[in-house]
Amino acid sequence: MALSYKARRRWSLVILLIGLPAYIVVVISLVAMMGDLPRWVQLPLYVVLGFAWIVPFKFVFLGVGKADPDADQPPQG
Template sequence: MALSHKTRKRLALLLLVVWLPLYIMAAVSLVNWLDRPPILVELLVYVGLGFLWALPFKAIFKGTGQPDPAAKPKD
């Protein structure tokens, strides 16, 4: 079942406001658990985790900045 444009926008906002801060806290906890690795390793972990969080949600974020294609055009 395809999500409507309005639902995708709301879900994207929920992900950014709730999920992303929780994911950031988990990523920082992971790096702290590694007992302060060298700065290059730490940077690679943060870049990798920063990229990986959005992959499962790519379909939700796609097109959310565009106008609703099902909406009636305004005259």
């Protein structure tokens, strides 16, 4: 089932305001539990994990920044 434009906008807001901070806390906690890693390991690990949250939510964010395709278009004059 495809989400409507309004639903995608709402879900993207929830993901960015609640999900992303929670994900950041979890990632930092997990990396801290790994022990004292060298910086050359930490940097690529944080970069990969920083982009990993996007993959499952890509379909939610597609087209959210554009105008609502279902809205009535005002006459162009």
